[in-house]
Amino acid sequence: MGVQGFSTFIKKKTPKVGIVIDLLYESKKKNILIGIDGSSFIFHVVNQISKMNSLILFRNYTIEFFQVLKENNIQCCVFVDGFNAFDKQDEHEKRYIQRTGIHRKCADESILDTECKQISHYPFPHPLFSKEFKIILNEMNIPVFVSKFEADKDLAQWAFDNQSDQLLGILSNDSDYFFFDTKCFYFPLDQLSFKQNSITMVGYTIDKISNSLSIKKSKLPFLAALIGNDQTKHIRGNKKFGLKNIQERVTYIINLVKNQNCSDHILIKEVYFITSQDLEKIKNSIKFYSLEPIKLNDEILLDEISNSKFRKSIISDINIFNNKRKESEKNLEDVLFSMSGHTSRIYNFSKLVYPSEYKTHRHCFEPSNVSFQNSILHFTTILSSHLLGLLVEIPDRPITKIIEYVTDSGSQLLKIEYTPNYLPYTHHQCYSNQVSFNQRLYDFCKLLNSHSYYCTLSKNNTCLIDPINFDFYNFYIITTLNFILSNSLKFIFKIEEWMIDTIILQSLLLKNNIKMDFTLQNDMFQPLYIGEFFLVTLRWSLDLSDAMALPKYVISNGGNGTIQPTHFFETIYIHPLWRMAISNQTNKLLQNPYLSINDRLRLQFHQISPSITPLIVNQFTFIKSQLCL
Numbered sequence: 001m002g003v004q005g006f007s008t009f010i011k012k013k014t015p016k017v018g019i020v021i022d023l024l025y026e027s028k029k030k031n032i033l034i035g036i037d038g039s040s041f042i043f044h045v046v047n048q049i050s051k052m053n054s055l056i057l058f059r060n061y062t063i064e065f066f067q068v069l070k071e072n073n074i075q076c077c078v079f080v081d082g083f084n085a086f087d088k089q090d091e092h093e094k095r096y097i098q099r100t101g102i103h104r105k106c107a108d109e110s111i112l113d114t115e116c117k118q119i120s121h122y123p124f125p126h127p128l129f130s131k132e133f134k135i136i137l138n139e140m141n142i143p144v145f146v147s148k149f150e151a152d153k154d155l156a157q158w159a160f161d162n163q164s165d166q167l168l169g170i171l172s173n174d175s176d177y178f179f180f181d182t183k184c185f186y187f188p189l190d191q192l193s194f195k196q197n198s199i200t201m202v203g204y205t206i207d208k209i210s211n212s213l214s215i216k217k218s219k220l221p222f223l224a225a226l227i228g229n230d231q232t233k234h235i236r237g238n239k240k241f242g243l244k245n246i247q248e249r250v251t252y253i254i255n256l257v258k259n260q261n262c263s264d265h266i267l268i269k270e271v272y273f274i275t276s277q278d279l280e281k282i283k284n285s286i287k288f289y290s291l292e293p294i295k296l297n298d299e300i301l302l303d304e305i306s307n308s309k310f311r312k313s314i315i316s317d318i319n320i321f322n323n324k325r326k327e328s329e330k331n332l333e334d335v336l337f338s339m340s341g342h343t344s345r346i347y348n349f350s351k352l353v354y355p356s357e358y359k360t361h362r363h364c365f366e367p368s369n370v371s372f373q374n375s376i377l378h379f380t381t382i383l384s385s386h387l388l389g390l391l392v393e394i395p396d397r398p399i400t401k402i403i404e405y406v407t408d409s410g411s412q413l414l415k416i417e418y419t420p421n422y423l424p425y426t427h428h429q430c431y432s433n434q435v436s437f438n439q440r441l442y443d444f445c446k447l448l449n450s451h452s453y454y455c456t457l458s459k460n461n462t463c464l465i466d467p468i469n470f471d472f473y474n475f476y477i478i479t480t481l482n483f484i485l486s487n488s489l490k491f492i493f494k495i496e497e498w499m500i501d502t503i504i505l506q507s508l509l510l511k512n513n514i515k516m517d518f519t520l521q522n523d524m525f526q527p528l529y530i531g532e533f534f535l536v537t538l539r540w541s542l543d544l545s546d547a548m549a550l551p552k553y554v555i556s557n558g559g560n561g562t563i564q565p566t567h568f569f570e571t572i573y574i575h576p577l578w579r580m581a582i583s584n585q586t587n588k589l590l591q592n593p594y595l596s597i598n599d600r601l602r603l604q605f606h607q608i609s610p611s612i613t614p615l616i617v618n619q620f621t622f623i624k625s626q627l628c629l
Contacts, residue, residue: 001091002152002175004228005246007188009254010178010209011202017212018191018202023168027072030165033306034069034187035155037172038080038144042133044173044189046125050520053122053531055132055566062136065194070140075166075306077143077158079151080134082337084350087284088150089359090234093405099124100363100407107367107529116522122365126532127344127539128565135564138339143303145310146337146346153288156180160291162308169203179224179289181206181217215258221289222264223257226271231285235278331431335546342472342542342551342563348384349543351391358388361405365532370492371409376533378406379487382421383540386447389420390427390547397422430549438465440548448479448541449486453626467557473511473567476545477504478626480537484530485628491533497629498581498604499530504623505605506573508616510566516611521575534569580605597621 010017026032042058045065049057069076084092102123110121137144147154152174159170159182169185170177177186185203193200210217225232227250253271260267268274268282294300299312335341336349343349351358362377362384372378385402392400397419406414423443429435438458445454457465481500488495509516542563545551555561584604589595595603598617602609 001095001230002177003179003224004233005250006178006224006227007175009247009250010204010212011188011191013212015212017208018204019185019208021168021185021187021201021203023074023199023201024068024072024197026168027074032074032168033162033164033166033308034074034076034168035159035170036076036078037151037155037170037174037189038078038133039130039151040173040189041078041171042125042129044192046129048194051120051122051523051571052124053120053126053528054571055129056570056572058125058129059132059136059566062133063140064196066137066140066142068194068196068199075308077145077303077306077308078137079145079147079155079158080130081149081151082147082346083149083353084347085149086354087281088230091230093359093361094234096361096363096405097413103363103365104368104407107365107525108369110523110525110528111367113523113525116524119520119522121523121525121528122571126535127348128535128542128568130345131343131542132565134339141305143305143308152176156182157291158308158310159184161294161311167308169201171201176224176229176289178204178209179206179220181289181291213254213258215254219257219260221286223254224289225282225285226253226257226268229285229288231288232272232282235272235274235281331552332427332547332549335549335552340551340555340561341546342561343546344539344542348387348540349391349547351388358401359403359405360384360388363407364536365528367492367529369409372406372414374490374492375406376536379483379490379533380536380540383447383483383537383544385418385421386423387540387544387547389422390430390544392420392422392426393428394426427547427549430547431552433549433553435548436464437467437550437553440550440553441465444544444548444550445479447544448483448537449628450479450482450626452628453478453482456626467554467559470554470559472545472551472554472561472563474623474626476538476541476563476568477507478623480534480541481623482626482628483537483541484533492529493526495530498585499526499578500627500629501601501604501620501624502527502574502577502581503530503534503569504620505601505612505616506570506577507568508619508623509573509611510568510570511619512613512616514611514613514616516573516576516608518572518576520572521579523571524575524578527574527578528571531569531571531574538568577605577608580607597624 023032045058045061046052049061051057106121106123113121134144145154155170156177159167163183167184169187170182171187171189171192173189185205187201187203191202206217206220210220215223256267256270268279272278301310301312303310333352336343336346364376366375388402400419402418402420404416406416408414425435430440441457442454445451455461481503484495551561581604584590584606587603590600590603597620601612601617601620605612
């Protein structure tokens with residue numbers, strides 16, 4: 001997010017501070033290297049595509065963008081976020097409240113849009129976009145650096161370490177980059193214009209900003225802290241000065257710093273009613289913008305693709321509360337910070353680095369009239385609670401407490417406290433193989449109400465489950481749908497069998513890479529909402545799977561541990577198929593209880609009957625046989 005109001009201020013300032021740069025033109029004159037803030041890029045792309053929850057549209061746009069860079073010999077390094085930053089808890093809570101309100105507003109509008117007049121109601125990328133983004137970059141051989149915490153400081157430090165004529169700048173939408181002295185341009189993504197043969201950007205440097213404001217470059221981090229960055233904007237003593245809006249406040253504080261004739265401490269008191277703790281927070285937020293030169297004892301890695309330097313990430317130093325880390329804990333972190341796991345977003349594992357009392361929050365696309373007790377968030381609490389439980393040391397279990405913020409009906413904020421749910425083991429025992437593969441699968445299936453599926457896998461517990469032939473796709477689809485079905489009686493509308501059939505069919509079309517020429521159709525509430533239930537459940541399933549070392553075990557034994565989020569749920573597919581299923585419900589032949597699955601599918605989705613191959617029918621039949629309908 002960055003420094004509140006500053007981005008708008010500097011972009012509107014006259015004379016113009018930013019410089020328009022044609023990236024492809026510059027690439028013809030010299031080799032170019034750019035750094036990209038991955039999280040900002042994901043949000044930017046979903047705001048460019050017509051359906052914000054479409055992984056296919058996201059994938060196509062992302063591949064096209066990076067392909068243009070490759071074709072013009074523009075090298076790039078992408079940085080993505082890791083764990084939640086401890087000093088930004090207030091900012092995360094504010095974002096949660098804002099996003100929850102937007103989610104609920106959009107869900108309410110979707111319910112009221114009974115004629116489906118709007119192309120898209122979904123407001124944000126769901127967590128699986130992050131996984132898909134890293135998969136795309138890996139496929140395209142583009143270097144990805146996963147930061148320990150939020151990526152902004154690491155990306156700025158990388159730019160500072162790679163000062164050269166080749167390094168052009170950083171792409172992001174985080175206004176903190178206006179205040180880092182990276183010796184290169186900062187390009188805001190909201191001023192990026194991308195067409196097939198054209199990429200133009202507006203670049204800002206700290207020197208031009210300093211000159212424009214008539215404030216010394218060395219004082220700009222101080223200015224950022226006073227205006228309010230992610231660490232300081234939530235200080236309770238923040239003064240309003242009787243001003244009408246944020247822009248007036250930004251202008252007021254800039255003038256204070258520009259005309260400063262007192263100590264920094266006195267000026268801080270001019271802006272904040274501060275405690276000693278607040279003062280320390282302000283000082284730390286100023287230090288945040290300091291970039292350090294490489295020292296002789298720094299361990300440096302050279303990326304051969306971009307020919308740029310990285311400071312080696314020492315994962316063992318990541319736990320600031322406990323430096324004695326077990327090997328199995330490092331193994332989990334190795335999975336989280338690589339491509340070998342299934343993790344939806346690393347921030348779900350932030351409990352690894354924080355003390356016994358841990359604050360978290362969850363939100364999803366859900367109408368405002370749904371109470372917490374009947375919400376997707378409530379249904380999936382058992383999954384998130386077991387994930388957190390796996391991350392807690394057994395001796396620490398009696399003192400561990402989770403504080404979570406959720407919403408009740410009417411967007412009322414609820415604070416709930418609970419101890420995690422615990423299995424007899426932790427992630428340590430899973431990563432050191434002290435827990436059998438069968439036992440882990442049994443516990444996973446039991447947790448997602450899929451005991452009968454486990455019996456199929458283990459042949460009624462009479463054999464060891466083979467990791468080499470283990471099918472993660474079936475595993476996640478079956479357990480996710482069983483979990484949804486087990487909570488269906490509390491859901492806000494009846495989940496009928498044809499709805500489940502539609503979800504299974506669309507996922508099989510995706511898995512088997514059967515390209516459908518569906519036109520973009522406007523959103524319907526039912527598939528959006530049941531799709532949200534599916535995606536939220538899948539998100540926690542992927543994270544639980546990593547905490548239990550399931551992909552790691554399969555991969556280490558020669559099995560296929562890869563998955564692709566685009567194979568599970570896609571809005572471009574679900575809406576046309578949903579409409580087909582609804583329109584064909586009047587067909588009396590579908591009422592025949594003796595109808596084969598093959599005939600049922602071809603009647604229910606006769607418009608795409610040629611695409612329903614024998615392979616898809618066989619896969620559909622197996623998945624359906626494992627569901628507790």
